[in-house]
Structure formats: C-alpha cells, structure tokens
Amino acid sequence: MNIVVLVKQVPDTWSERKLTDADHTLDREAADAVLDEINERAVEEALRIKEAQGGEVTVVSMGPDRATDAIRKALSMGADKAVHVSDEALHGSDAVQTARVLAKAIGTVEGYDLILAGNEATDGRAGAVPAMIAELLGLPQLTQARKVSFDGSTVTVERETEEGLTTVQASLPAVVSVTEKINEPRYPSFKGIMAAKKKPVNTVTVADLGIDAGEVGLAGALTTVLEAAPKPPRTAGERVEDDGTGGTKIAEYLVGQKLI
C-alpha cells in the first residue's frame, strides 16, 4: 500500500509561542521548532501498515526551509521519500489555502492508496485540514481515528470524539487522521538517521504545483487578523497555607464570588 503522510513543523508547546507584531503571523524565531508530536504517530502508523503490507511511504509537508528538519525526522523514522512545498509566497496562508496547496502536493505523488495525517496541529488547531483535503480530493474522510484496520480495499477506523466511539468504513483511497491514542511512535535509530540523509526530498514551489502565487499567503487569504495582543498574564490571586481550614476557606471564597 502506498501511503502519503502529512507532517507539519510547529513551535514546541513547551516553549513560549509568539505572534509577530508586523503581520500577526507565527513568530518562527521565538520558539523551538519541532515535528508536531501527533505527526510522529501518523508516520508510525504509516510505517506499521507498510511493514505489514509493503508499499512506499511519502512524506508531504508545507513550510519554510527549516521545515526540512521535521521532514528529515520523519524520514529517519523510516519513511521513504518526501515532497516539501516551500515558497515565500506561502507566508501567512490560512487553513483553506493550506489545504488547497497540500491537496495539489499530494496530487504529485503517484498511485497513493491512503493519506494519513495527525488529527490536529498544536499551533493552528483548526483540526480540519485532513477533512478539507478529503473535500478537495473527493475522497472518504475517516478522521479522529484511534485504530485503523484494513480488509482488502476497505479501511475501517474507530473514530473517537466527544460523542463517543463510532466505527467508520470506506473504500480506498481515503483520508485518515489519527489521534494521540493510535500508537507509540518509534525513535529514529542511528542507522535511520544516516539513511535519511540520502533519501530524496523533492522541494517544490507553488508555481510547480500550478498554483498562482496570488492565491496563497497573506494577500490571497480569505480571512484577516485585525489585531493580536498577548493576553495580559493572569495575576496570582489570594493564596493561603492550609491550617486545617483550607477547604472551608475555598468554600467561603466561592460563596463570595457567587459561584456556589
């Protein structure tokens, strides 16, 4: 089975994340950049499917030059090759534009049976890009999967949302997004890291994908940020040492705030 895995480089959630003052886009210099944790699980799932059924795993990513680090990490885990969409024009693209670019980039991969992605990135949190790609490519959407299985050309997932669990089935090719519970990703081995350096990464521009540069980036965006401000940090309120009446004191505070 030939699999496309979508990956994204994001600011590390353990570091302080900022927006730039100039155009309210992500300040990529402010925080450490990492392969989004959920993507490691998507790559892991792709590798497990490949190990069971054979085929090829292609990583597709959109991001600035330094997103190469995230792509290399996926390759060092065991993916075979990559397509990296990198173009200055993409700066400030919104979710709809991103989905359109990724859908075109996926189109450059020949003969895929499955598109795998994380369910939601930790930075944008649109949580919808896999669904949007399914819409654009006219493929079944099997998202929020905590388990994926195959029977011939039928794929079945256990989808987990606030509502509970649903079993969803579709025929391949299909778009599957995975949740945190899908698996535990492997660490790249030394051999994997060395091999990744030689794996092919096809870097393409939006023009290469047949997209007009005016349709992407801040200028072509369907939404605009009017203002962005760091939230005034919450200030610490009252704090007491428990002297045996801590619970009562909380109750009194809550009564004072009309919360109970």
Next chain:
Amino acid sequence: MSEVLVLVDHTDGEAKKVTFELLSAARRLGEPAAVVVGAPGTAAKLRDALARHGAAKVYAAESDEATNVLVTPKVDALATLAERVSPAAVLVPSTLEGKEVAGRLAVRIGGGLLVEAVDVVADGGDVVVTQSVFGGSYVVKAKATKGTPVISVRPGSIDVEPAEGAAAEESVELPALDAAKHGRITDRQPVVGGDRPELTEASVVVSGGRGVGSAENFEIVEKLADALGAAVGASRAAVDSGYYPHQFQVGQTGKTVSPQLYIALGISGAIQHRAGMQTSKTIVAVNKDPEAPIFEIADFGVVGDLFKVAPQLTEEVTKRKG
C-alpha cells in the same frame, strides 16, 4: 436582515447547550436560522427548544442516510442553504466534528474559515470574531475578507440569552451521496458519562493531577465534582500515569475548557496544562508545593494536602446546598 445559519448540535433530537449559545451569538449578527441534520422527525423534536432560544427558522435536513454518513450530510445541508439564503455567517460548534464540518464547508463555498471563536460581534457590515490562540496566551481579532464567514465557536464561551423565535420549519433536501466518497458509520458507542456534564460544556470543572496519586484516589476528585455538579478532568500527567481515562484530559493535547470555575487538585500547572484551561473565568488550586506554577494563575490558592482540603470543601459545598 440576513439570516445566520446555526448548525444544531444534538444527540437524537436533544439539543446541546452549545446550540443555544450559537443561537444567542447569531442574534447579534442577524436572523438566527437553526439547521437540523438528522433522522426524519428530529427537527420536530427540537423545534420548541430552538424557538425558546430565538430561532426564527428551523431548517430540517432529514434522511436516514444523514445519520449513517460521517460529516458530509451536515456540509451538504449548510452548503445548500448558504447558496439559497446568502447568510451573514455560518456558526458551528467548535467540537471535533464541528470543526471538520466548518473546514469542509469553507472549502466548498469559498468562505473564510475562523476557528475556535470565543466571541462574535457585528462591526459595521463585518462579522468580527475573537480567538484565543496558543492556549489562551494571545487574543486575536479576525474577520473573513472574502465569501461567507464560516465560524466555529468554542462551547461555553457565549452566554445563553433566551428569546422567542417563530421557528418556522422548512425542509431542505439533501443531495444523493456517492458511496465511494464517504465514510459510512457501521457502529456507535456513545460516551457513557453517567450524570456528570460533558467536560467542554460544563460550567464547573474539577481536575486532578499527578498529586492525586492513584486511580482509586480519583474518587476524591469525583466526589467534589458531584457536590458541585461539575465535570471531572485530569492533567496529562494523571492520564499518562493511568489514573484517569484519556477522554478527560485537559490541556494542549487534550480538551480545552473555559468554565466559570476550574478547580485544580494536585496539578502543578505545566504550560501544556495551562493551555487547556487558563481561559477559565475563576481558577482555584490546591497543591502541596508552594512553588507550583498553577498558583501564578489561580484566583484562589491553598498550599496544602489535597486529601485534607478537597474532602473538607466537598463537605462544605454539600452543607451549603442543604
């Protein structure tokens, strides 16, 4: 006045609170029109509740197939209506499924997608949303510049204001579905949440962290939650240690909650946890460690043993309720 389409979030014809929040937000922007997608007869069941919350219209997009196909029937219904009535905006709940519906709809109708709004206002001819990004560390105001704004609104962020609406029912025909393009639901196991409110919908959340120490000890958290009529949450550390199921995880990689009151028991308040709860209106923390970062954002903190403080608070709450 333009219509504002609201996707009704319901379980078998029982509306969720977020639906009423969306209708209240819609009234600020135009004429609220509720869109019900479900099995035949669902809209009739929901009509009274929608009328009491200001729905001028109730669009019924009903078919047996609508309940067995993932996401697309909702997108089809909203896209059909968006074309028919040119709404001022489309509002959907910012749940996992709601966000997917919003994303696909924006792609299909060429609308501007605005996710996880915590506030929505009309500003001149524009619809301006407030978003809370990076786990509440930034406040962003944004609007759609082209096409219809498609907005997902975070549950719990808009106050419900009851209002009378005509709730005039109108049916919407769903297009036939091409089996090769859709995921079919073959089985369903709804969450058995007992009597507790849903985590993202609750007005009070009591969460436990590593300090709770074991799965058995989570009973202390649950007892306080039940006394307050609250939902139970857990930090990632507690979930990773196997103290509480993953579906209750609050934080960057779990649920984002924004209740009136958040009580953190034995939670240190790592940045990933704060990202999921720091927009709560009031935060109360109990922790043994006076240096715990949770105290930096708590409105009221008690440095002490949660095993002593929490049961005492439970007792006080129960006593006051009489």
